[in-house]
Structures are given as C-alpha cells and as structure tokens.
Amino acid sequence: TIADQNTELKIRELISSKYPSHGIIGEEYEQINTKAEFVWVIDPIDGTRSFIAGHKDFGTLIALLHNNEPVLGIINCPAHNERWVGIKDHQTTCNDNKVNTSSIQKIEDSYLFTSGQFFYEPFFKKGFEKIKEKSKYFRYGGDCYMYGMLASGLIDIVIEDTLKAHDYMALVNIIEGAGGKITDKFGKNVNIESDGSLVASCNPKIHQQLISIINS
Amino acid sequence: TIADQNTELKIRELISSKYPSHGIIGEEYEQINTKAEFVWVIDPIDGTRSFIAGHKDFGTLIALLHNNEPVLGIINCPAHNERWVGIKDHQTTCNDNKVNTSSIQKIEDSYLFTSGQFFYEPFFKKGFEKIKEKSKYFRYGGDCYMYGMLASGLIDIVIEDTLKAHDYMALVNIIEGAGGKITDKFGKNVNIESDGSLVASCNPKIHQQLISIINS
Known part of the structure; x- marks a missing residue:
C-alpha cells in the first residue's frame, strides 16, 4: 500500500541521513548495502491487512543487526499505544x-497464537497441529x-511460517530479552537468510519441547 | 471462567429483577422460560480466550427476542471502548x-474475516475456501x-461455524440495521435453534453470491 511505501521511505531517509554507511533491508524497496557492519531491517507496517481494515494489531517492526547479529528490535503498535523495545x-x-x-x-x-497462515512443509504443519491439540x-x-x-x-507460544526477514528480525531481541526463545522450526537461531519458519516461546525449556514435537 | 459466570449472573439478576416474566438463554447457566414472549440471549464474554490472554477483541453480547424474533442486539467491546447497538x-x-x-x-x-474455527461439513468448508480464494x-x-x-x-464478510445461539443472536439486528445480511449457511434467517453456521455480509447482493458459492 501507499502507507507502507511512505512509511518505509521515511524510515529509510532517517537512517540514511544519520548513518549513511549502514545497510537497509525493507519490505517495499530494494536492499542497500547488506554486507555493511550495521544493517537495519524494517517492516513499515506489519499486518497491512489489519491496518487497511481498521483492526488494531498492526505495527512497525525495526531491527538493527551488527555483523549479521540482531542487537536491537522494536515493535511499535500505535493503535494499541504499546511499544516494545529489545536490546x-x-x-x-x-x-x-x-x-x-x-x-x-x-x-x-500454554496459550498458543498463530496468524493462521500457510505452513509450507507437511511435517511442520503436522507438528503445529500436535502442539495446538496439546495447548x-x-x-x-x-x-x-x-x-x-x-x-x-500474556501468551506463551507463537508459531508461523512463510515469513520474510523483515517480519521476524525485530522480534529476536524483544523475545529473548524478556526471557523467551525464538528460532526456526529446527531450533536454529534466525538470521536474514533463514527459511521463514518461526517458533517463538516463553522460555528455553518449553521451546525444546516444541522443537522436539515438530521434528519427531 | 469465573469472569464469565459472574458477568452472566449479574446480567441475569438485572433482567430478572426488572422483567421477572422474561426468559433467559445464557452461556453459563440453565435456560429459563424460553417460551416467554420476551427472551434475552446473553454471552457474558464472547472471545473468552482473548479476554484471558489480554487481547482486546472480546466483548459482551446481549440480544432480546420478541416471539422468537430478534428485536435488539448489543456488542459491547470494553477494551476497544466501542459499543454497537442494533434495534x-x-x-x-x-x-x-x-x-x-x-x-x-x-x-x-471484499475483506473477509473468520475466527478460524472448525467447519463442520466438508461442503461448507469447501465453500468457505472458495470465497477466501476470491476475496x-x-x-x-x-x-x-x-x-x-x-x-x-470496515470489513465485508464474516463466515463461521459451530456457534451457539448466544454467539450469534445479538449480531442479527446490528448487522441488518447497518444494511448487511446475516443468515445460516443455507441463506435462512437464524433463530435460537439454527445449526450454528453463520454467514454475515455487508449487503443482500453479495450475500446471495456467498450463499450460492457455498451451496453450489
């Protein structure tokens, strides 16, 4: 949407004017300088379909990577007046x-949420269904x-698939800095080249159980 | 939950003290006087799972039936500060x-929402999937x-299944008094003995298309 594009453009301008050497990965425009020491990963409006409809669960996601490792994450949900910051x-x-x-x-x-989107591989879908039944x-x-x-x-588990880097990179520091764990479906840390699967949970112990079920 | 029970008890008390001859159908306690001229149908907390988690989409649903026909519907969403009234x-x-x-x-x-719950019959699920693809x-x-x-x-279509009377009776006057249409999956008006399927849409023309697709 135009709102996505304008928001991303504004964020890109702010970053480029202050940190011209930094890389940027966004949803709407081309990647810049992705091999830089510092790279920003931004989703101007995550939940565009909620935003369009007037539902309140949309937000802006911003991550900062240092040598490919996330060091800052922001979830800003203006319609809820809530902003999470993870460092x-x-x-x-x-x-x-x-x-x-x-x-x-x-x-x-546990209390489980998912966006309800498509799961790519049958084993991941099956694992998700098993976890859903147990929750x-x-x-x-x-x-x-x-x-x-x-x-x-407030909730304990979120499982999704078919995500892009701008959908998940901002979440890493937020979830882990609150005591949770966030990995791909195999239990591996996520980076900008991950496969788009995401298992986020409230602590490492429950996370291990989730990964075991998905991969059993 | 205790919150459901206490809320329903309070609403029942208010109705019974003011209108002792009226019937009451609720989620948590037994039906009273369902053959009365006036019957109230109440869901103290619709979206209990949202309410428990702290998500804001829950609300209280209240309907009033006169000779089995809905004449009043209320959706009260306190966390959103929004209340819809249909007469x-x-x-x-x-x-x-x-x-x-x-x-x-x-x-x-169209913009389609569903709670994502189970669809009972394969033909209804298939119809829903077709509509989802077209939307x-x-x-x-x-x-x-x-x-x-x-x-x-804000949105145009909601399709659900496996609902109870307290889940849908309050919606009838609200949707129809705003210009929309609400029926079961066969296109029939809903009443307290409907099968739990619900197709709600923004106007009669699009509603006819939805019912045709579901039943083709």
Missing part, C-alpha cells in the same frame, strides 16, 4: 516498563501484536 | 453514531469485534 543483553521493555515472558513449563499449560488455549490472528503479548507474558 | 427497523449505531456496512458488490473486492483480503481472528467492524463498513 541485546538488556531486559525488554514495553512503554519503558520491563517485561518478562511467562514461566510455564508444559505445553498443556490449553489456542487463537488465530494477531500480527506483530502477538509477539508483544508473548514478551509481556 | 429492529432502526439504523445501527456505534457509540451513538449511525453506522453503515460497505456497499461493495463483488467478492473480489481481496483475508484475515483470521477477531471474536465479536469482527461483527462490529462489519457493521461499521
């Missing part, structure tokens, strides 16, 4: 208040707001 | 402002807030 080796905040993921230990106690509660939908809810300990 | 033969309002459904004429221009945008999730968005013209 490597710091505790995640929401509207400047420190937040923690939940400490549940069993999938049977205590399940709900579709939520866009980037789901990951804020996860960082704040 | 038979009157225009629907949201926060006291009149609202209208959208006037789109083609499924190709311009599609999104899962939204609880009763979806129907408010439909009444306000």
Whole structure:
C-alpha cells in the first residue's frame, strides 16, 4: 500500500541521513548495502491487512543487526499505544516498563497464537497441529501484536511460517530479552537468510519441547 | 471462567429483577422460560480466550427476542471502548453514531474475516475456501469485534461455524440495521435453534453470491 511505501521511505531517509554507511533491508524497496557492519531491517507496517481494515494489531517492526547479529528490535503498535523495545543483553521493555515472558513449563499449560497462515512443509504443519491439540488455549490472528503479548507474558507460544526477514528480525531481541526463545522450526537461531519458519516461546525449556514435537 | 459466570449472573439478576416474566438463554447457566414472549440471549464474554490472554477483541453480547424474533442486539467491546447497538427497523449505531456496512458488490473486492474455527461439513468448508480464494483480503481472528467492524463498513464478510445461539443472536439486528445480511449457511434467517453456521455480509447482493458459492 501507499502507507507502507511512505512509511518505509521515511524510515529509510532517517537512517540514511544519520548513518549513511549502514545497510537497509525493507519490505517495499530494494536492499542497500547488506554486507555493511550495521544493517537495519524494517517492516513499515506489519499486518497491512489489519491496518487497511481498521483492526488494531498492526505495527512497525525495526531491527538493527551488527555483523549479521540482531542487537536491537522494536515493535511499535500505535493503535494499541504499546511499544516494545529489545536490546541485546538488556531486559525488554514495553512503554519503558520491563517485561518478562511467562514461566510455564508444559505445553498443556500454554496459550498458543498463530496468524493462521500457510505452513509450507507437511511435517511442520503436522507438528503445529500436535502442539495446538496439546495447548490449553489456542487463537488465530494477531500480527506483530502477538509477539508483544508473548514478551509481556500474556501468551506463551507463537508459531508461523512463510515469513520474510523483515517480519521476524525485530522480534529476536524483544523475545529473548524478556526471557523467551525464538528460532526456526529446527531450533536454529534466525538470521536474514533463514527459511521463514518461526517458533517463538516463553522460555528455553518449553521451546525444546516444541522443537522436539515438530521434528519427531 | 469465573469472569464469565459472574458477568452472566449479574446480567441475569438485572433482567430478572426488572422483567421477572422474561426468559433467559445464557452461556453459563440453565435456560429459563424460553417460551416467554420476551427472551434475552446473553454471552457474558464472547472471545473468552482473548479476554484471558489480554487481547482486546472480546466483548459482551446481549440480544432480546420478541416471539422468537430478534428485536435488539448489543456488542459491547470494553477494551476497544466501542459499543454497537442494533434495534429492529432502526439504523445501527456505534457509540451513538449511525453506522453503515460497505456497499461493495463483488467478492473480489471484499475483506473477509473468520475466527478460524472448525467447519463442520466438508461442503461448507469447501465453500468457505472458495470465497477466501476470491476475496481481496483475508484475515483470521477477531471474536465479536469482527461483527462490529462489519457493521461499521470496515470489513465485508464474516463466515463461521459451530456457534451457539448466544454467539450469534445479538449480531442479527446490528448487522441488518447497518444494511448487511446475516443468515445460516443455507441463506435462512437464524433463530435460537439454527445449526450454528453463520454467514454475515455487508449487503443482500453479495450475500446471495456467498450463499450460492457455498451451496453450489
């Protein structure tokens, strides 16, 4: 949409004027300088379909990578008036208040969200279905707001597929800085070349269970 | 949940003290006097799973039936600060402002929501998938807030299945008083004994197309 394009253009201008040597990966325009020491990864409006309809779960995602490793992530949800900020080796905040993921230990106690999109491989879809059956509660939908809810300990698991780097890079520091874990479907850390699968959860113990189920 | 039970109890008390002869159908407690001239149908918290998690799309649904026909419907979404009121033969309002459904004429221009729940019969699921493919945008999730968005013209179609009377009776006057149409999957008006399928749309013309696709 025009709103996506204009927002991305504005963010790109702000970055380029202040940090001309930095690389930029966005949703709407071409990649710049992706081998630079610092690279920004931006999704001007994550949840464009929510934004268009007037639903509130959309937001802006901004990540900063240093030597390909995420060091900063922002989820800004203006319609909810909530902004999560994650910085490597710091505790995640929401509207400047420190937040923690939940400490549940069993999938049977978990609250699972997914955007309800397509799962590419049958084994991943099957694993997702198994986890869904085991979970205590399940709900579709939520866009980037789901990951804020996860960082704040309101929900416990989010599983998605067919994502792009601009959809997930900003989430890494936010989830991990709140005590959670975020990997691809094989349990590997995500980077800008990951396959688009994403398993995000409230702590490493439950994460291990999720990855085991998906890959069993 | 306790919140559901307490809320329903409170609403039941308010009705019974003011209108002792009226019937009541709720989610949490037994049906009272369902053959009465006036019957209230209440869902204390529609979207309980959203409510528990802290997502904002939950709400209270209240319908009033006169001789089995809906004459009043309310969707109250406190976390969004939005309340829709529909009265038979009157225009629907949201926060006291009149609202209208959208006037789109083609499924190709439509914005479709569903809660993402189970579809009972294969033909209904297949019909839903066909409509989803044709629609311009599609999104899962939204609880009763979806129907408010439909009444306000933000989205165009909502399709669900496996609902109970307390899930849908309040929606009838709200959707129809805004210019929309709401029926079961066969295109029949819904009543407290309907089968739980629900097709809600922005106007009769597009509704006819939806029912045709589902039943072809």
